[in-house]
Amino acid sequence: MSALLDGFTVVAVSLGALFFLAGTLGLLRFPDTLARLHALSAADNLGLGLVVLGLLPQVASPLGWIGLIAVWLLALLASGTVSQLLAGAVRPLDGAETQARDNPAEGPFS
Amino acid sequence: MNGATLFGLCGAGLIGLGLYGLICHPGALRKVLAFNLIGSGVFLLFGAIARRGGGVLSSAGTGIDSDPVPQALVITGLVVAFAATAIAVALLLRLAETTGRTTLDPNGSDPAPPAGRKEA
Amino acid sequence: MTEFLLAAAAFVLGTVALGVLRILRGPADADRLLAAQLLGTGGVASLLLLGVATNAAGVTDLALLLVLLAAFASVAFVTGAAVRATKAAGPTRPSAPNPQRGGEA
Amino acid sequence: MTISLVVDIGLALVVLSLALWIIAATTVYRAVIGFIVYGLLLAIVWVRLGAADVALTEAALGGGLTGLLLLGAAARLSHHECVPVFGRPAAGPVVGFRLLVGILCTLIAAGLAAVVLLLPEPAPSLASEVASNLPATGVGNPVTAVLLAYRAIDTLLEAVVLVPAMIGVWSLATDQGWSGRPGFLTPARRTSALTLLAQVLPPVGIVFGIHLFWIGADHPGGKFQAAVVLAAMWALVLLAGLREPPRVGSPPLRLAVVVGPLVFIGIGVSGIWLADAFLAYPAGYAKPMILAIEAVLTLSITVALVFLLAGPPAADRSADGRR
Numbered sequence: 001m002s003a004l005l006d007g008f009t010v011v012a013v014s015l016g017a018l019f020f021l022a023g024t025l026g027l028l029r030f031p032d033t034l035a036r037l038h039a040l041s042a043a044d045n046l047g048l049g050l051v052v053l054g055l056l057p058q059v060a061s062p063l064g065w066i067g068l069i070a071v072w073l074l075a076l077l078a079s080g081t082v083s084q085l086l087a088g089a090v091r092p093l094d095g096a097e098t099q100a101r102d103n104p105a106e107g108p109f110s
Numbered sequence: 111m112n113g114a115t116l117f118g119l120c121g122a123g124l125i126g127l128g129l130y131g132l133i134c135h136p137g138a139l140r141k142v143l144a145f146n147l148i149g150s151g152v153f154l155l156f157g158a159i160a161r162r163g164g165g166v167l168s169s170a171g172t173g174i175d176s177d178p179v180p181q182a183l184v185i186t187g188l189v190v191a192f193a194a195t196a197i198a199v200a201l202l203l204r205l206a207e208t209t210g211r212t213t214l215d216p217n218g219s220d221p222a223p224p225a226g227r228k229e230a
Numbered sequence: 231m232t233e234f235l236l237a238a239a240a241f242v243l244g245t246v247a248l249g250v251l252r253i254l255r256g257p258a259d260a261d262r263l264l265a266a267q268l269l270g271t272g273g274v275a276s277l278l279l280l281g282v283a284t285n286a287a288g289v290t291d292l293a294l295l296l297v298l299l300a301a302f303a304s305v306a307f308v309t310g311a312a313v314r315a316t317k318a319a320g321p322t323r324p325s326a327p328n329p330q331r332g333g334e335a
Numbered sequence: 336m337t338i339s340l341v342v343d344i345g346l347a348l349v350v351l352s353l354a355l356w357i358i359a360a361t362t363v364y365r366a367v368i369g370f371i372v373y374g375l376l377l378a379i380v381w382v383r384l385g386a387a388d389v390a391l392t393e394a395a396l397g398g399g400l401t402g403l404l405l406l407g408a409a410a411r412l413s414h415h416e417c418v419p420v421f422g423r424p425a426a427g428p429v430v431g432f433r434l435l436v437g438i439l440c441t442l443i444a445a446g447l448a449a450v451v452l453l454l455p456e457p458a459p460s461l462a463s464e465v466a467s468n469l470p471a472t473g474v475g476n477p478v479t480a481v482l483l484a485y486r487a488i489d490t491l492l493e494a495v496v497l498v499p500a501m502i503g504v505w506s507l508a509t510d511q512g513w514s515g516r517p518g519f520l521t522p523a524r525r526t527s528a529l530t531l532l533a534q535v536l537p538p539v540g541i542v543f544g545i546h547l548f549w550i551g552a553d554h555p556g557g558k559f560q561a562a563v564v565l566a567a568m569w570a571l572v573l574l575a576g577l578r579e580p581p582r583v584g585s586p587p588l589r590l591a592v593v594v595g596p597l598v599f600i601g602i603g604v605s606g607i608w609l610a611d612a613f614l615a616y617p618a619g620y621a622k623p624m625i626l627a628i629e630a631v632l633t634l635s636i637t638v639a640l641v642f643l644l645a646g647p648p649a650a651d652r653s654a655d656g657r658r
Contacts, residue, residue, distance in 0.1 A: 006231055013238045013279070017245070020272050024245045027252050027268055033260050036252075040264050044271045051242070051275045058231070058282050067290035068278065071297055075271060077535060078301040082267055084528030085301075085308045090260050113343045113383055118451035120347040120380075124354050126444025131358040133436045139363050139408055143370055146401065147354055150377055150393075157384040158451060163460030164385055175385030177462040178477035182486060185478070186493045188392050189559060193500035195401055196643040199408045200504040203519075203646070212412050236338045243342065247349045253372065254356060259364055266372045270398075273375050277382065280342070288387035288555030291547065292378060295391055295560070298540055299399040299567055301532060303371045305574050306403045308529070310364075310410025313521065 005057035012054030019047035033090045037083055044079035048072055114161035121154025136213045138202045142195060149191045156180045156187075235283035239276040246272030263307050270300050343383055350376050364413060367405045374398030387555035388478040391547070395563035403570060404644055407519050472621045475553030482557070483625045487614045491603065494632050495596045497639040505583055508647040517583065519646030522576030533575030540568035548633050552622070558629040562636035569641045581641070583648045588638055595635025599628050 023043020030036045052072040056065055124147055131144030163177030206212050249272070252265035274293045281289025353373040360366040374397025381390035465477045465485065472484040482490045512518075544564035551557030572578050581588050602624055603614040610617045616624050 009231070010234060013235070016275065017238050017241050020242050020245045020275065023268055024249050024272075027249050027265060033258055033264070036261060036264050040268050043268055047242075048271050048275050051238075051278060055235075055278055055282050058235070064290060067294060071274065071278065071290065071293045074294065074297040074536075074539065075274065075300065077532065078297055079267075079271070081301050081528045081532040082304040085304050085526065086260050086263065088526055088528075089308045089311045090258070113340070115451060116340075116343050116347055117380055117384060118454075119448050120350055122444045122447035122451060123351050125447055126440040127351075127354045127358055129443060130436055130440040133440075134433050135358075137363060139405070139412060140358075140366060143357055143363075143366055143405065146370070147357060150373075150397070153389075153393075154377075154380070155447065155451065157381060157386055157389065159454070160386060161384045162454060163462050177460045178465050178481045179461045179486070181386045181389050181478050182481035182489070184386070184389050185392050185482065185559060186489050188389075188396050189493050190496055192396050192401060192640075193497055193643065196404060197500055197503045199404055200507050200646055203408055203411055204507045206412055233338060236342065240338060240342045240345065243349075244345055247345065250349060250352065250356075250372075253353075253365075253369060256365075259368065262365060262368045266368055269372050270375055273379055276342075277379055280379075280382065284339070286382055286385070286387065288391065289382060291550075291554075291556060292382065292387065292390050292394060294543060295394050295547075295564065296375065296378065296398070298536070298543060298564065299395065301536075302399055302567065302571070303368070303402055303406065305529060305532070305571065306406040308526075309521065309574055310406050310413075313407075313410045 009054045009057055012050050016047045016050030016054060019043055019050060023047060034087060037087060037090075041079055041083050045076055048075050114158045117154050117161075118158030121151040121158065124148070124151030124154065127151075138205070138212055139199070142198045142202070145198075146191065146195060149187070153184045153187060156184050160184075232283045235279045239279035239283065242272050242279065243276040246276075259307070263304060266303060267300070270296065270303075274300075339383075346376060346380055346383065350380060362409075362413075364406075364409045367402065367409045370405060371398050371402035374402060388476070388557065388560075391555060391557075391560040392563070395560055395567070399567055400563060400570075400640065400644060403567075404519075472616075472625070474622055474625060476551060476555065476557070478555070479551055479557055479625070483628060484616065484621060487599075487603070491596070491599050491614070494599060494636065497636060497643070498592060498596060501592065501639050501642045504643055504647055506647075508649065512647065512649040514584075515648045515650045516580045517642065517645030517647065518580075518649035520570055520573040520580055520644060522574055525576050529575045530577065533571050533577050537568040537572060540564055540571075544568070544633075548629065551629065552626065558633045559636060562633045562640060565633070565637040566640035566644065569637070570644050573641075573645070580645045583642065588642075591638045592635050592642070595628075595632040598631045602628060 020043050023039050026039020026042070027036050030039055049072050052068045055068055059065060059068065128144045128147030128149075128151060132141050132148065135141050135144060157176075157180070160177040160180035161175075163180070164175045202212065246269045249265045249268045253262045253269075256262055274296050277289060277293050277296070280286065281293070350373065353369050353376065356369040357366045357373060360369060374393060377397055378390045378394035381387070381393055462477075465481060468485075469475070469477060469480055472480045474480050474484075508515075544561040547556040547564060548558055548561035549556075551561070573580050602616075606615040606617070607613055609615075609620075
């Protein structure tokens with residue numbers, strides 16, 4: 001059983017590491033910012049996800065599992081937001097600069 | 111060569127680099143950055159010393175990896191460094207707002223004076 | 231197992247460290263920020279690997295802290311881009327009609 | 336063991352090259368982006384040095400709050416920008432002077448490196464004293480014990496230093512600006528992604544901050560790390576434009592800033608009678624008193640950090656657009 005779990009760890013962590021490699025290659029080789037953004041998202045979501053998945057069998061306590069999974073979920077949230085924000089910040093450079101005014105309307109909380 | 115020595119050397123290098131930037135950079139915000147580099151270099155020296163001090167003990171089985179006294183000093187130092195950085199940034203922005211300069215050299219020309227300043 | 235996890239950590243760290251080249255090369259500041267973001271995620275991954283491999287204390291909390299703050303650089307970047315855009319938009323420095331400005335010594 | 340040494344060497348090299356980039360980058364904006372990554376890697380270095388408490392603080396401050404502060408400042412200064420340091424002699428000191436400085440800095444670095452290499456061999460350490468007195472404090476994390484029991488006076492000064500720093504930042508306000516709100520954390524244009532992040536992340540962050548505070552007694556963590564997380568969440572809400580920056584005149588917030596140091600000093604002074612010295616805890620009450628101090632300090636540090644990040648009060652730039 002333990003050998004099986006170890007094998008699972010090896011496979012998942014290796015796959016995750018491959019995604020980091022792919023992400024870095026994409027970041028270095030892709031031609032423009034938006035394409036690089038795509039490469040980054042893949043590394044962020046899949047690379048870290050697979051590493052976390054692979055580490056789960058190596059951690060004994062349920063609290064450790066919760067922590068690891070929370071790391072991945074938060075990384076997903078951050079990665080998604082960052083992609084949106086950066087894509088939005090990159091696009092105005094192509095033309096539509098006009099909406100880059102700060103227009104803080106009242107928030108839904110207030 | 112172990113990790114503590116290695117990072118101690120790294121800290122020494124950081125102090126040298128930061129000192130160079132602090133002295134040679136005309137831009138005040140760059141000086142703030144360089145100052146932070148020096149700070150982290152000093153902290154790393156503390157870290158290396160703490161690690162060595164803990165290394166003696168971890169064999170004795172106290173469960174402490176690293177001497178906690180330097181660690182506590184570093185944490186305090188990080189807070190103070192942040193407070194100093196915040197003040198420096200606020201001062202600098204006020205300087206730029208009032209005089210249009212971002213350097214500390216009183217007769218040095220700002221490389222790109224904002225338009226319309228000269229006539230004012 | 232420990233050896234494998236350490237090797238994986240070294241591999242991931244080495245890979246994303248290559249991304250530093252993108253920080254150096256740019257060309258746009260957004261590209262540099264992308265590289266920073268990748269280094270952040272890769273750093274978290276290798277941190278988790280190192281932590282599980284060496285049983286270091288507090289590593290999961292540190293990883294949580296890092297991913298919690300991961301988006302902040304980009305948020306600050308976008309905010310800064312908006313500030314820069316508004317500053318660049320006006321003819322002079324349009325930031326404020328500040329009467330004290332006139333009193334430049 | 337060799338492979339972990341490889342990791343360490345790689346880390347040290349990346350940290351040093353990033354430091355070089357921070358000094359050599361052509362614009363301050365690029366240097367700041369380098370600094371954010373640098374802070375993150377330094378946190379991993381601290382883990383490798385066995386100092387998880389420092390790692391948490393460094394990650395929260397170095398990459399987090401300092402990065403936020405500096406990126407904002409760089410954006411505000413970008414229209415008068417700036418100045419390469421290597422190569423172009425037009426800006427800054429002349430080449431010969433730089434060469435001299437470079438040589439001197441190399442000498443200083445080499446001297447420090449020699450000190451590191453020649454450190455005395457049974458390394459001096461207070462770790463055994465800390466460990467043997469740990470049961471008396473009731474807390475399990477030796478770093479917390481040092482911060483709040485053995486060297487509490489340092490921590491008191493650390494908590495107090497944020498208050499004058501905050502006052503120093505406020506005192507940079509213009510006369511017109513004094514009645515306004517702090518202006519550094521201005522929102523970007525509102526995007527749904529940023530709004531979502533600022534609504535989803537703070538609840539998680541607050542829970543995590545409380546977690547860090549609570550486990551700080553026995554594990555890596557503590558009041559300061561918790562306060563940084565809470566302050567970062569507040570700053571995120573401000574940056575997303577969901578809330579206005581707090582007014583510097585607000586009495587509850589001013590009270591919140593000073594209550595931590597006041598309680599700390601109060602407990603410290605009471606130690607003169609209850610125990611036998613300033614900042615001494617009566618036997619058996621060390622842990623509850625440390626927890627009480629940490630709780631109020633967390634509140635005070637959080638508010639003070641947000642005020643430090645938010646900058647001096649300024650006249651409302653877009654008063655018409657804002658209200």
